[in-house]
Amino acid sequence: MSINTGKGILTLTNYNSSSQVGGISTSGTISYSYTLSVAQNTPAAIDSTDVFSLTIQDVGGAENSSSLTIQIVDDTPTANDDSNTVTEDGIAINGNVYVAGSSGDVADRQGADSNATPITGISHGATNGTIGVALAGNYGNLVLNANGSYSYAVDNNNAVVNTLKTGESLTEIYTYTLTDADGDTDTATLIITINGNTDGAPSIQAVDGNASATGETTVFEAGLTSVGDTSETNTGTIAISAADGIQSISIGGTTVSLAQLNNLGATPITINTGKGEITLIGYSSSSSVGGVSTSGIISYSYTLTAAQNTPGATESTDIVSLSIQDAGGSSNTGSLTIQIIDDIPTANNDTNSVTEDGVAINGNVYAAGSAGDVADRQGADSTATPITGISMVPTMAR
Known part of the structure; x- marks a missing residue:
């Protein structure tokens, strides 16, 4: 005999009489099986129950009652950490935090209380984002959708990203929330590794x-x-x-x-x-x-x-x-x-005159003095003894 409670099915499978009078059982044990047939909507609860009322009546018309309580332990989701890599100056990357796809995608388990939109939250550090809307991280932007699919684009105008050389990397960590149909949640991380690209020698x-x-x-x-x-x-x-x-x-x-x-x-x-x-x-x-x-x-x-x-x-x-x-x-x-x-000196011609039987004459070929003295220019490389040589060409005036 099977009894459907709406939550599950109780099936009476056996009766073992342990005593009897005149062929009529006076005590015994009923065996049963219980099968949960539908997931239970139990927001914020870890379990629920399916309660059966029990009544016994003897042949003399007396009766008594009790109950059978089935504990139904709620199934909760399990979110697993995911990862992906992107290259500086490269194109945006894609993946899925809920189902396995690319190498860094690790499938989550939503459990019995499943729904079509399991991803309900996204954050970067203390900043909460909106599902389906770009959330800026330290080095780029992530768009995470309710079905778990995502895209991440590195910000190549970020000065820190731009300094990366080939062989160097940065990491970006986002936290997402997985929620089942009756509101149970679990969180995991998506770690994005940004691999550097040497842009050229200075x-x-x-x-x-x-x-x-x-x-x-x-x-x-x-x-x-x-x-x-x-x-x-x-x-x-x-x-x-x-x-x-x-x-x-x-x-x-x-x-x-x-x-x-x-x-x-x-x-x-x-x-x-x-x-x-x-x-x-x-x-x-x-x-x-x-x-x-x-x-x-x-x-x-x-x-x-x-x-x-x-x-x-x-x-x-x-x-x-x-x-x-x-x-x-x-x-x-x-x-x-x-x-x-280099600065070079300039010597200028000088003149003077003397009279026969007259006195000696004086002048200065370097600095201006008497009427016939024309100053020379020694230039930047000056010295206290600028005149270093002398020669004579005799002439006679008639």
């Missing part, structure tokens, strides 16, 4: 303003001799780039951070090279990622501060070392060569 190069002449910028020793002559100073530019983001540069051994570069307009930086001074006067960024400059132009001025001792030469150079370091730790070097044009 570069620092002085822009050539001298064409076929030596170096990139030219100054003249002659400018050291006169306030009005400023040829001891000239300007130029240095081009820098770092696809992974600029961290710092070094000029003549002096390190300049990106923050200092960006502030050169307000706070120039002067570097003494031993022969002159190079002053960084401005930086114009031409590209950036996540607010971090990836290329730009440094403006500088160079001033020769002392005459150079260059016997037999018409010029000399001041070679300034350059280096750059990107935000991912890679570096490169270059140089800035300043051409220094």
Whole structure:
């Protein structure tokens, strides 16, 4: 005999009489089986019951009652952690946190209380998201749908992502909620690994303003001799780039951070090279990622501060070392060569006259004095004894 309660079916399977009078049983044991037939809707409960009323009546008309209670233990869902990988500068990735699909998908178990929309919550850290709507993480955006399917796109404009080199990685952790039909929940994580991609080596190069002449910028020793002559100073530019983001540069051994570069307009930086001074006067960024400059132009001025001792030469150079370091730790070097044009002396013809039988005459061929003295120009390489030779060509006036 089977009895359907709406929750399950109770089947009486056997009766074993243990005593009797005149062939009529006076005690015994009824055996039964119970089969749950439908999942129970028990929000926030771990079990429920199916209660049967029991009544016994003897042949004399007396009766008694009791009950049989079946405990129905609620089935709860089990969410399992999932993972996936994406490459910097690559395309968005897809997966499913509920059913197995790609290699990092681990199937969840919703249990007896199943429904078609098992995924009900998503969060990143303390930030709760909305199912079906992009939720920003530290390094990208995740869209998780109610059926468990998801897509994740790395943010390649994120400065931290941009610094990654090949072989380096970041991790992004999201937490999702699995819910069954009667409200039981479990949570698990989706871990996204972002693999780096080296964007290219950094570069620092002085822009050539001298064409076929030596170096990139030219100054003249002659400018050291006169306030009005400023040829001891000239300007130029240095081009820098770092696809992974600029961290710092070094000029003549002096390190300049990106923050200092960006502030050169307000706070120039002067570097003494031993022969002159190079002053960084401005930086114009031409590209950036996540607010971090990836290329730009440094403006500088160079001033020769002392005459150079260059016997037999018409010029000399001041070679300034350059280096750059990107935000991912890679570096490169270059140089800035300043051409220094030697200043040379200029001697001017002088005259004087003397009378036969007269007294000796005086004058100065170097500095102006008497009427026939014409001052010479010794230039930047001055000395206290400028006149070093004399010869004579005799003539006679008639």
